[in-house]
């Protein structure tokens with residue numbers, strides 16, 4: 001007698017239970033109901049399975065069939081990922097829209113890559129060459145910015161190229177045949193599939209010691225990230241998480257950007273989707289999308305798709321890292337991902353942990369951020385790549401003691417804490433300079449000393465110290481008024497104000513101000529710190545009228561320092577010479 005067919009016994013939102021599922025396995029993709037909605041088996045008990053469904057399940061009911069596919073949830077990796085906007089399970093939004101109009105129909109099969117488009121494959125290996133996993137067999141110019149590498153698949157420890165040909169191919173066409181160590185012949189196409197919950201193999205991790213330059217003065221100078229680092233941006237609603245993530249996506253010096261948007265508000269992702277395709281990469285002058293792949297969870301998509309989207313995104317990111325690129329991944333906001341986990345866990349009736357989140361929230365968060373890193377790529381070609389991960393967190397009410405923030409802080413080393421007080425004051429980016437930190441500073445010491453300025457770190461230390469002192473002095477001023485301050489303390493307030501207003505304040509919407517190169521950042525801050533050093537020469541003088549210092553014309557010049565052009569650094573030196581002159585003449 002043949003086994004009974006799998007069928008639905010219960011539907012609870014995005015969770016479907018099915019019976020007769022003996023033939024299935026964990027994380028298998030199944031098609032649910034007569035419409036064939038995409039789902040994934042997340043629990044198997046006897047013949048019963050719990051299935052997380054990535055599409056709206058309204059109208060689906062008990063008795064409908066479930067079809068097994070034998071596949072685990074995977075992404076299709078190959079040329080065409082860039083310039084594409086996907087949903088959480090790698091279906092191109094455009095393809096879905098074409099198939100169903102603006103309101104997504106369900107059960108649509110839309111492969112991740114265009115199956116008909118042909119690409120020019122240029123072989124770099126020849127028949128008879130010895131190869132191993134990760135070696136580049138050939139390349140495809142995917143966009144004007146990115147040369148896509150077709151690599152020997154994982155698992156080939158020592159292989160031989162049996163055949164290979166350059167030419168015009170579809171992603172599914174075989175371009176090479178490699179015989180592996182067991183004599184098994186493997187067809188290599190332009191694309192392959194990779195399960196999203198499994199990190200891609202690497203040769204070694206490297207110590208990340210090159211900055212990811214974002215052009216944002218506050219983060220680059222004070223709280224830097226490395227290429228291959230992991231950072232988080234916690235902040236309450238409206239404090240600037242999305243603007244910060246998008247600004248980094250636009251300006252940072254990674255070569256490939258993967259942007260995962262789990263919209264807070266319904267229309268937020270729509271804004272990104274409309275804006276991004278028109279943006280120009282300031283470094284190359286090319287459209288930004290030529291180096292970008294986006295995963296969008298608009299609010300009409302079910303929660304389960306959010307859960308999958310971070311894995312889909314990070315697997316694509318790892319793939320470009322493996323080609324030797326510096327990749328940056330932004331996830332906005334990971335709180336929505338955690339909430340999706342909580343909802344599924346609740347429906348599965350798992351034992352809840354803190355605030356109803358599943359007990360595995362911490363391990364899932366860690367697994368995600370641990371996929372960041374600077375690496376040596378597989379293969380013998382000495383390629384290096386990096387994957388930087390920046391996750392936004394939106395704690396309800398801005399309370400960082402909640403589980404998602406706490407678990408994220410544990411595994412990320414750069415922390416850009418956004419502050420609603422600063423955003424109310426319209427101080428942007430609203431990164432709190434007293435609470436934020438970066439544990440990557442020691443990694444970057446040599447880089448900036450060698451490449452930016454010998455006293456880079458001294459200038460930074462002085463400036464940060466002044467800001468810390470300022471916050472204490474402000475407290476005193478609040479209590480007893482400014483008259484109680486010594487001349488030195490007045491100087492600290494004067495210079496810190498300049499650090500805040502002339503250096504830290506940066507308008508992401510002002511084309512000239514949104515991005516500052518590191519050497520200009522340094523020159524700006526060095527100039528401001530010079531006011532402190534020159535002022536210090538005056539403070540011991542008896543009967544100094546500090547008001548005279550405050551009125552020096554050069555202070556107005558410093559206030560406009562961001563307008564000076566980076567291509568002529570002598571202009572900064574001349575402002576510093578003015579500072580020395582005017583302070584000296586008080």
Ligand code: ADP
Nearest residue numbers: 236237238239240241242243428429507508509
């Ligand atoms: P969140 O994602 O934290 O809810 P948003 O990123 O949407 O907050 O920011 C809210 C608003 O704050 C933006 O619409 C913008 O007006 C302002 N804003 C945030 N960051 C900046 C910035 N760096 N420069 C200028 N304006 C900003």
